[in-house]
Amino acid sequence: MRFLLIEDHEDLGRSVQERLMLEGHAVDLAQTLAQAREFQQAAVYDLVLLDIMLPDGDGRVFLTSQREAGNTTPVIVMTARAAISDRVGTLDMGADDYITKPFDYAELEARCRAILRRRGGVADTRHRHADLTFDPLAGTIEVNGETRELRSRELRLLEVFLGAPGRILSKDHLCDRLFSFSEPVSDNAIEVYVGRLRKKLAGSRLRIDTMRGLGYRLSGT
Structure with missing residues:
Protein backbone atom coordinates (compact mmCIF):
# COMPACT_ATOMS: atom_id res chain seq x y z
CA MET A 1 0.00 0.00 0.00
CA ARG A 2 1.09 3.59 -0.55
CA PHE A 3 0.57 6.11 2.25
CA LEU A 4 0.81 9.90 2.35
CA LEU A 5 2.09 11.11 5.73
CA ILE A 6 1.57 14.83 6.39
CA GLU A 7 3.56 15.79 9.49
CA ASP A 8 5.80 18.83 10.06
CA HIS A 9 7.66 17.49 13.11
CA GLU A 10 10.69 16.02 11.36
CA ASP A 11 11.70 13.44 13.99
CA LEU A 12 8.16 12.13 14.45
CA GLY A 13 7.53 12.11 10.72
CA ARG A 14 10.68 10.13 9.97
CA SER A 15 9.96 7.69 12.79
CA VAL A 16 6.42 7.00 11.57
CA GLN A 17 7.62 6.75 7.97
CA GLU A 18 10.34 4.24 8.84
CA ARG A 19 8.01 2.17 11.00
CA LEU A 20 5.37 1.88 8.27
CA MET A 21 8.00 1.15 5.63
CA LEU A 22 9.17 -1.79 7.74
CA GLU A 23 5.65 -3.13 7.25
CA GLY A 24 6.24 -2.97 3.51
CA HIS A 25 4.28 0.19 2.75
CA ALA A 26 5.53 2.95 0.50
CA VAL A 27 5.30 6.16 2.55
CA ASP A 28 5.77 9.69 1.23
CA LEU A 29 6.42 12.29 3.94
CA ALA A 30 5.12 15.82 3.35
CA GLN A 31 5.96 18.52 5.89
CA THR A 32 3.56 21.10 4.46
CA LEU A 33 0.13 21.07 2.85
CA ALA A 34 1.63 22.46 -0.35
CA GLN A 35 4.03 19.54 -0.57
CA ALA A 36 1.18 17.11 0.17
CA ARG A 37 -0.81 18.50 -2.75
CA GLU A 38 2.22 18.11 -5.03
CA PHE A 39 2.55 14.47 -4.01
CA GLN A 40 -1.15 13.88 -4.70
CA GLN A 41 -0.73 15.14 -8.23
CA ALA A 42 2.02 12.58 -8.83
CA ALA A 43 0.74 9.49 -7.04
CA VAL A 44 -2.39 7.65 -5.90
CA TYR A 45 -2.61 6.87 -2.19
CA ASP A 46 -4.42 4.19 -0.22
CA LEU A 47 -4.33 6.08 3.07
CA VAL A 48 -3.49 9.57 4.37
CA LEU A 49 -2.05 10.24 7.84
CA LEU A 50 -2.76 13.89 8.58
CA ASP A 51 -1.42 16.26 11.24
CA ILE A 52 -3.61 19.26 12.12
CA MET A 53 -1.27 22.15 12.84
CA LEU A 54 1.00 22.61 9.83
CA PRO A 55 3.30 25.51 8.82
CA ASP A 56 1.14 26.61 5.90
CA GLY A 57 -2.35 25.88 7.20
CA ASP A 58 -4.82 23.80 9.16
CA GLY A 59 -5.05 20.11 8.30
CA ARG A 60 -8.79 20.23 8.86
CA VAL A 61 -9.18 22.71 6.01
CA PHE A 62 -7.17 20.34 3.84
CA LEU A 63 -9.41 17.43 4.88
CA THR A 64 -12.58 19.37 4.13
CA SER A 65 -11.33 20.41 0.70
CA GLN A 66 -10.44 16.80 -0.11
CA ARG A 67 -13.91 15.56 0.74
CA GLU A 68 -15.62 18.42 -1.11
CA ALA A 69 -13.57 17.50 -4.18
CA GLY A 70 -14.84 13.91 -3.98
CA ASN A 71 -11.56 12.38 -2.75
CA THR A 72 -12.59 9.35 -0.67
CA THR A 73 -9.08 8.20 0.33
CA PRO A 74 -9.21 7.17 4.02
CA VAL A 75 -7.71 9.71 6.43
CA ILE A 76 -6.38 9.18 9.94
CA VAL A 77 -5.92 12.46 11.79
CA MET A 78 -2.93 12.68 14.15
CA THR A 79 -2.99 15.52 16.68
CA ALA A 80 -2.21 16.49 20.26
CA ARG A 81 -5.74 17.81 20.71
CA ALA A 82 -7.57 15.36 22.95
CA ALA A 83 -10.87 17.15 23.62
CA ILE A 84 -14.02 15.23 22.68
CA SER A 85 -15.26 18.21 20.67
CA ASP A 86 -12.07 18.19 18.58
CA ARG A 87 -12.40 14.48 17.84
CA VAL A 88 -16.10 14.68 16.98
CA GLY A 89 -15.57 17.74 14.80
CA THR A 90 -12.75 16.12 12.87
CA LEU A 91 -14.73 12.94 12.25
CA ASP A 92 -17.70 15.01 11.09
CA MET A 93 -15.41 16.73 8.58
CA GLY A 94 -14.73 13.37 6.95
CA ALA A 95 -11.84 11.79 8.85
CA ASP A 96 -12.02 8.01 9.08
CA ASP A 97 -10.17 7.78 12.39
CA TYR A 98 -8.38 9.90 14.97
CA ILE A 99 -5.28 9.18 17.05
CA THR A 100 -3.95 11.44 19.80
CA LYS A 101 -0.27 12.28 20.19
CA PRO A 102 1.81 10.84 21.71
CA PHE A 103 0.72 7.46 20.38
CA ASP A 104 2.13 3.96 20.29
CA TYR A 105 3.34 2.90 16.84
CA ALA A 106 1.69 -0.50 17.22
CA GLU A 107 -1.67 1.21 17.77
CA LEU A 108 -1.19 3.38 14.69
CA GLU A 109 -0.35 0.33 12.60
CA ALA A 110 -3.43 -1.48 13.92
CA ARG A 111 -5.65 1.50 13.06
CA CYS A 112 -4.20 1.58 9.54
CA ARG A 113 -4.93 -2.12 9.07
CA ALA A 114 -8.47 -1.76 10.43
CA ILE A 115 -9.32 1.11 8.09
CA LEU A 116 -7.95 -0.71 5.05
CA ARG A 117 -9.96 -3.81 5.98
CA ARG A 118 -13.14 -1.78 6.38
CA ARG A 119 -12.51 -0.05 3.06
CA GLY A 120 -12.27 -3.45 1.43
CA GLY A 121 -15.45 -4.61 3.17
CA VAL A 122 -13.58 -7.51 4.72
CA ALA A 123 -14.29 -8.92 8.19
CA ASP A 124 -12.25 -12.09 7.84
CA THR A 125 -8.72 -11.13 6.78
CA ARG A 126 -8.29 -14.27 4.70
Missing part, protein backbone atom coordinates in the same frame (compact mmCIF):
# COMPACT_ATOMS: atom_id res chain seq x y z
CA HIS A 127 -9.02 -14.16 0.97
CA ARG A 128 -9.52 -17.14 -1.34
CA HIS A 129 -8.10 -16.84 -4.85
CA ALA A 130 -8.31 -19.95 -7.04
CA ASP A 131 -6.58 -22.64 -4.96
CA LEU A 132 -4.65 -20.15 -2.81
CA THR A 133 -5.64 -18.57 0.51
CA PHE A 134 -4.11 -15.20 1.26
CA ASP A 135 -4.03 -13.64 4.73
CA PRO A 136 -2.54 -10.13 4.43
CA LEU A 137 -2.74 -9.48 8.16
CA ALA A 138 -0.72 -12.59 8.97
CA GLY A 139 1.48 -12.09 5.91
CA THR A 140 0.95 -15.63 4.65
CA ILE A 141 -0.42 -17.62 1.74
CA GLU A 142 -1.60 -21.22 1.85
CA VAL A 143 -0.99 -23.46 -1.17
CA ASN A 144 -2.07 -27.12 -1.12
CA GLY A 145 -2.23 -27.06 2.68
CA GLU A 146 1.25 -25.53 2.99
CA THR A 147 1.56 -22.15 4.69
CA ARG A 148 4.19 -19.84 3.24
CA GLU A 149 5.31 -16.56 4.75
CA LEU A 150 5.61 -13.48 2.59
CA ARG A 151 8.16 -10.76 3.11
CA SER A 152 6.73 -7.26 3.26
CA ARG A 153 7.37 -6.27 -0.38
CA GLU A 154 6.17 -9.65 -1.63
CA LEU A 155 2.95 -9.18 0.33
CA ARG A 156 2.34 -5.69 -1.05
CA LEU A 157 3.13 -6.84 -4.58
CA LEU A 158 0.65 -9.70 -4.30
CA GLU A 159 -1.99 -7.25 -3.07
CA VAL A 160 -1.42 -5.09 -6.14
CA PHE A 161 -1.77 -8.05 -8.52
CA LEU A 162 -4.85 -9.41 -6.75
CA GLY A 163 -6.44 -5.98 -6.99
CA ALA A 164 -6.16 -6.08 -10.78
CA PRO A 165 -6.40 -9.70 -11.95
CA GLY A 166 -5.91 -10.14 -15.68
CA ARG A 167 -4.70 -6.58 -16.19
CA ILE A 168 -1.25 -5.80 -17.51
CA LEU A 169 0.64 -3.75 -14.93
CA SER A 170 3.71 -1.86 -16.08
CA LYS A 171 6.95 -1.76 -14.12
CA ASP A 172 6.40 1.96 -13.52
CA HIS A 173 2.97 1.26 -12.03
CA LEU A 174 4.34 -1.45 -9.75
CA CYS A 175 7.19 0.81 -8.63
CA ASP A 176 4.66 3.51 -7.85
CA ARG A 177 2.68 1.11 -5.65
CA LEU A 178 5.70 -0.36 -3.83
CA PHE A 179 8.14 2.50 -3.34
CA SER A 180 7.96 6.05 -2.03
CA PHE A 181 9.60 9.02 -3.74
CA SER A 182 12.44 9.00 -1.20
CA GLU A 183 13.45 5.37 -1.78
CA PRO A 184 16.23 4.55 -4.25
CA VAL A 185 14.94 1.99 -6.75
CA SER A 186 17.25 -0.05 -8.98
CA ASP A 187 16.33 -0.80 -12.59
CA ASN A 188 15.69 -4.47 -11.85
CA ALA A 189 13.94 -4.06 -8.47
CA ILE A 190 10.53 -5.11 -9.79
CA GLU A 191 12.02 -8.11 -11.61
CA VAL A 192 13.60 -9.24 -8.34
CA TYR A 193 10.37 -9.00 -6.33
CA VAL A 194 8.29 -10.59 -9.08
CA GLY A 195 10.78 -13.48 -9.16
CA ARG A 196 10.54 -13.95 -5.40
CA LEU A 197 6.75 -13.86 -5.49
CA ARG A 198 6.62 -16.39 -8.31
CA LYS A 199 8.55 -18.83 -6.12
CA LYS A 200 6.04 -18.35 -3.29
CA LEU A 201 3.13 -18.98 -5.69
CA ALA A 202 4.67 -22.20 -7.05
CA GLY A 203 2.19 -25.07 -7.00
CA SER A 204 -0.91 -22.86 -7.16
CA ARG A 205 -2.96 -22.02 -10.25
CA LEU A 206 -2.02 -18.36 -9.90
CA ARG A 207 0.89 -17.25 -12.02
CA ILE A 208 2.54 -13.98 -12.99
CA ASP A 209 3.04 -13.72 -16.73
CA THR A 210 5.69 -11.48 -18.27
CA MET A 211 4.23 -9.38 -21.08
CA ARG A 212 7.31 -8.37 -23.03
CA GLY A 213 7.74 -4.63 -23.31
CA LEU A 214 4.52 -4.03 -21.33
CA GLY A 215 4.85 -5.39 -17.81
CA TYR A 216 3.28 -8.25 -15.86
CA ARG A 217 -0.15 -9.86 -15.54
CA LEU A 218 -1.65 -12.12 -12.89
CA SER A 219 -3.59 -15.01 -14.39
CA GLY A 220 -5.20 -18.20 -13.12
CA THR A 221 -7.68 -16.42 -10.86
Whole structure:
Protein backbone atom coordinates (compact mmCIF):
# COMPACT_ATOMS: atom_id res chain seq x y z
CA MET A 1 0.00 0.00 0.00
CA ARG A 2 1.09 3.59 -0.55
CA PHE A 3 0.57 6.11 2.25
CA LEU A 4 0.81 9.90 2.35
CA LEU A 5 2.09 11.11 5.73
CA ILE A 6 1.57 14.83 6.39
CA GLU A 7 3.56 15.79 9.49
CA ASP A 8 5.80 18.83 10.06
CA HIS A 9 7.66 17.49 13.11
CA GLU A 10 10.69 16.02 11.36
CA ASP A 11 11.70 13.44 13.99
CA LEU A 12 8.16 12.13 14.45
CA GLY A 13 7.53 12.11 10.72
CA ARG A 14 10.68 10.13 9.97
CA SER A 15 9.96 7.69 12.79
CA VAL A 16 6.42 7.00 11.57
CA GLN A 17 7.62 6.75 7.97
CA GLU A 18 10.34 4.24 8.84
CA ARG A 19 8.01 2.17 11.00
CA LEU A 20 5.37 1.88 8.27
CA MET A 21 8.00 1.15 5.63
CA LEU A 22 9.17 -1.79 7.74
CA GLU A 23 5.65 -3.13 7.25
CA GLY A 24 6.24 -2.97 3.51
CA HIS A 25 4.28 0.19 2.75
CA ALA A 26 5.53 2.95 0.50
CA VAL A 27 5.30 6.16 2.55
CA ASP A 28 5.77 9.69 1.23
CA LEU A 29 6.42 12.29 3.94
CA ALA A 30 5.12 15.82 3.35
CA GLN A 31 5.96 18.52 5.89
CA THR A 32 3.56 21.10 4.46
CA LEU A 33 0.13 21.07 2.85
CA ALA A 34 1.63 22.46 -0.35
CA GLN A 35 4.03 19.54 -0.57
CA ALA A 36 1.18 17.11 0.17
CA ARG A 37 -0.81 18.50 -2.75
CA GLU A 38 2.22 18.11 -5.03
CA PHE A 39 2.55 14.47 -4.01
CA GLN A 40 -1.15 13.88 -4.70
CA GLN A 41 -0.73 15.14 -8.23
CA ALA A 42 2.02 12.58 -8.83
CA ALA A 43 0.74 9.49 -7.04
CA VAL A 44 -2.39 7.65 -5.90
CA TYR A 45 -2.61 6.87 -2.19
CA ASP A 46 -4.42 4.19 -0.22
CA LEU A 47 -4.33 6.08 3.07
CA VAL A 48 -3.49 9.57 4.37
CA LEU A 49 -2.05 10.24 7.84
CA LEU A 50 -2.76 13.89 8.58
CA ASP A 51 -1.42 16.26 11.24
CA ILE A 52 -3.61 19.26 12.12
CA MET A 53 -1.27 22.15 12.84
CA LEU A 54 1.00 22.61 9.83
CA PRO A 55 3.30 25.51 8.82
CA ASP A 56 1.14 26.61 5.90
CA GLY A 57 -2.35 25.88 7.20
CA ASP A 58 -4.82 23.80 9.16
CA GLY A 59 -5.05 20.11 8.30
CA ARG A 60 -8.79 20.23 8.86
CA VAL A 61 -9.18 22.71 6.01
CA PHE A 62 -7.17 20.34 3.84
CA LEU A 63 -9.41 17.43 4.88
CA THR A 64 -12.58 19.37 4.13
CA SER A 65 -11.33 20.41 0.70
CA GLN A 66 -10.44 16.80 -0.11
CA ARG A 67 -13.91 15.56 0.74
CA GLU A 68 -15.62 18.42 -1.11
CA ALA A 69 -13.57 17.50 -4.18
CA GLY A 70 -14.84 13.91 -3.98
CA ASN A 71 -11.56 12.38 -2.75
CA THR A 72 -12.59 9.35 -0.67
CA THR A 73 -9.08 8.20 0.33
CA PRO A 74 -9.21 7.17 4.02
CA VAL A 75 -7.71 9.71 6.43
CA ILE A 76 -6.38 9.18 9.94
CA VAL A 77 -5.92 12.46 11.79
CA MET A 78 -2.93 12.68 14.15
CA THR A 79 -2.99 15.52 16.68
CA ALA A 80 -2.21 16.49 20.26
CA ARG A 81 -5.74 17.81 20.71
CA ALA A 82 -7.57 15.36 22.95
CA ALA A 83 -10.87 17.15 23.62
CA ILE A 84 -14.02 15.23 22.68
CA SER A 85 -15.26 18.21 20.67
CA ASP A 86 -12.07 18.19 18.58
CA ARG A 87 -12.40 14.48 17.84
CA VAL A 88 -16.10 14.68 16.98
CA GLY A 89 -15.57 17.74 14.80
CA THR A 90 -12.75 16.12 12.87
CA LEU A 91 -14.73 12.94 12.25
CA ASP A 92 -17.70 15.01 11.09
CA MET A 93 -15.41 16.73 8.58
CA GLY A 94 -14.73 13.37 6.95
CA ALA A 95 -11.84 11.79 8.85
CA ASP A 96 -12.02 8.01 9.08
CA ASP A 97 -10.17 7.78 12.39
CA TYR A 98 -8.38 9.90 14.97
CA ILE A 99 -5.28 9.18 17.05
CA THR A 100 -3.95 11.44 19.80
CA LYS A 101 -0.27 12.28 20.19
CA PRO A 102 1.81 10.84 21.71
CA PHE A 103 0.72 7.46 20.38
CA ASP A 104 2.13 3.96 20.29
CA TYR A 105 3.34 2.90 16.84
CA ALA A 106 1.69 -0.50 17.22
CA GLU A 107 -1.67 1.21 17.77
CA LEU A 108 -1.19 3.38 14.69
CA GLU A 109 -0.35 0.33 12.60
CA ALA A 110 -3.43 -1.48 13.92
CA ARG A 111 -5.65 1.50 13.06
CA CYS A 112 -4.20 1.58 9.54
CA ARG A 113 -4.93 -2.12 9.07
CA ALA A 114 -8.47 -1.76 10.43
CA ILE A 115 -9.32 1.11 8.09
CA LEU A 116 -7.95 -0.71 5.05
CA ARG A 117 -9.96 -3.81 5.98
CA ARG A 118 -13.14 -1.78 6.38
CA ARG A 119 -12.51 -0.05 3.06
CA GLY A 120 -12.27 -3.45 1.43
CA GLY A 121 -15.45 -4.61 3.17
CA VAL A 122 -13.58 -7.51 4.72
CA ALA A 123 -14.29 -8.92 8.19
CA ASP A 124 -12.25 -12.09 7.84
CA THR A 125 -8.72 -11.13 6.78
CA ARG A 126 -8.29 -14.27 4.70
CA HIS A 127 -9.02 -14.16 0.97
CA ARG A 128 -9.52 -17.14 -1.34
CA HIS A 129 -8.10 -16.84 -4.85
CA ALA A 130 -8.31 -19.95 -7.04
CA ASP A 131 -6.58 -22.64 -4.96
CA LEU A 132 -4.65 -20.15 -2.81
CA THR A 133 -5.64 -18.57 0.51
CA PHE A 134 -4.11 -15.20 1.26
CA ASP A 135 -4.03 -13.64 4.73
CA PRO A 136 -2.54 -10.13 4.43
CA LEU A 137 -2.74 -9.48 8.16
CA ALA A 138 -0.72 -12.59 8.97
CA GLY A 139 1.48 -12.09 5.91
CA THR A 140 0.95 -15.63 4.65
CA ILE A 141 -0.42 -17.62 1.74
CA GLU A 142 -1.60 -21.22 1.85
CA VAL A 143 -0.99 -23.46 -1.17
CA ASN A 144 -2.07 -27.12 -1.12
CA GLY A 145 -2.23 -27.06 2.68
CA GLU A 146 1.25 -25.53 2.99
CA THR A 147 1.56 -22.15 4.69
CA ARG A 148 4.19 -19.84 3.24
CA GLU A 149 5.31 -16.56 4.75
CA LEU A 150 5.61 -13.48 2.59
CA ARG A 151 8.16 -10.76 3.11
CA SER A 152 6.73 -7.26 3.26
CA ARG A 153 7.37 -6.27 -0.38
CA GLU A 154 6.17 -9.65 -1.63
CA LEU A 155 2.95 -9.18 0.33
CA ARG A 156 2.34 -5.69 -1.05
CA LEU A 157 3.13 -6.84 -4.58
CA LEU A 158 0.65 -9.70 -4.30
CA GLU A 159 -1.99 -7.25 -3.07
CA VAL A 160 -1.42 -5.09 -6.14
CA PHE A 161 -1.77 -8.05 -8.52
CA LEU A 162 -4.85 -9.41 -6.75
CA GLY A 163 -6.44 -5.98 -6.99
CA ALA A 164 -6.16 -6.08 -10.78
CA PRO A 165 -6.40 -9.70 -11.95
CA GLY A 166 -5.91 -10.14 -15.68
CA ARG A 167 -4.70 -6.58 -16.19
CA ILE A 168 -1.25 -5.80 -17.51
CA LEU A 169 0.64 -3.75 -14.93
CA SER A 170 3.71 -1.86 -16.08
CA LYS A 171 6.95 -1.76 -14.12
CA ASP A 172 6.40 1.96 -13.52
CA HIS A 173 2.97 1.26 -12.03
CA LEU A 174 4.34 -1.45 -9.75
CA CYS A 175 7.19 0.81 -8.63
CA ASP A 176 4.66 3.51 -7.85
CA ARG A 177 2.68 1.11 -5.65
CA LEU A 178 5.70 -0.36 -3.83
CA PHE A 179 8.14 2.50 -3.34
CA SER A 180 7.96 6.05 -2.03
CA PHE A 181 9.60 9.02 -3.74
CA SER A 182 12.44 9.00 -1.20
CA GLU A 183 13.45 5.37 -1.78
CA PRO A 184 16.23 4.55 -4.25
CA VAL A 185 14.94 1.99 -6.75
CA SER A 186 17.25 -0.05 -8.98
CA ASP A 187 16.33 -0.80 -12.59
CA ASN A 188 15.69 -4.47 -11.85
CA ALA A 189 13.94 -4.06 -8.47
CA ILE A 190 10.53 -5.11 -9.79
CA GLU A 191 12.02 -8.11 -11.61
CA VAL A 192 13.60 -9.24 -8.34
CA TYR A 193 10.37 -9.00 -6.33
CA VAL A 194 8.29 -10.59 -9.08
CA GLY A 195 10.78 -13.48 -9.16
CA ARG A 196 10.54 -13.95 -5.40
CA LEU A 197 6.75 -13.86 -5.49
CA ARG A 198 6.62 -16.39 -8.31
CA LYS A 199 8.55 -18.83 -6.12
CA LYS A 200 6.04 -18.35 -3.29
CA LEU A 201 3.13 -18.98 -5.69
CA ALA A 202 4.67 -22.20 -7.05
CA GLY A 203 2.19 -25.07 -7.00
CA SER A 204 -0.91 -22.86 -7.16
CA ARG A 205 -2.96 -22.02 -10.25
CA LEU A 206 -2.02 -18.36 -9.90
CA ARG A 207 0.89 -17.25 -12.02
CA ILE A 208 2.54 -13.98 -12.99
CA ASP A 209 3.04 -13.72 -16.73
CA THR A 210 5.69 -11.48 -18.27
CA MET A 211 4.23 -9.38 -21.08
CA ARG A 212 7.31 -8.37 -23.03
CA GLY A 213 7.74 -4.63 -23.31
CA LEU A 214 4.52 -4.03 -21.33
CA GLY A 215 4.85 -5.39 -17.81
CA TYR A 216 3.28 -8.25 -15.86
CA ARG A 217 -0.15 -9.86 -15.54
CA LEU A 218 -1.65 -12.12 -12.89
CA SER A 219 -3.59 -15.01 -14.39
CA GLY A 220 -5.20 -18.20 -13.12
CA THR A 221 -7.68 -16.42 -10.86
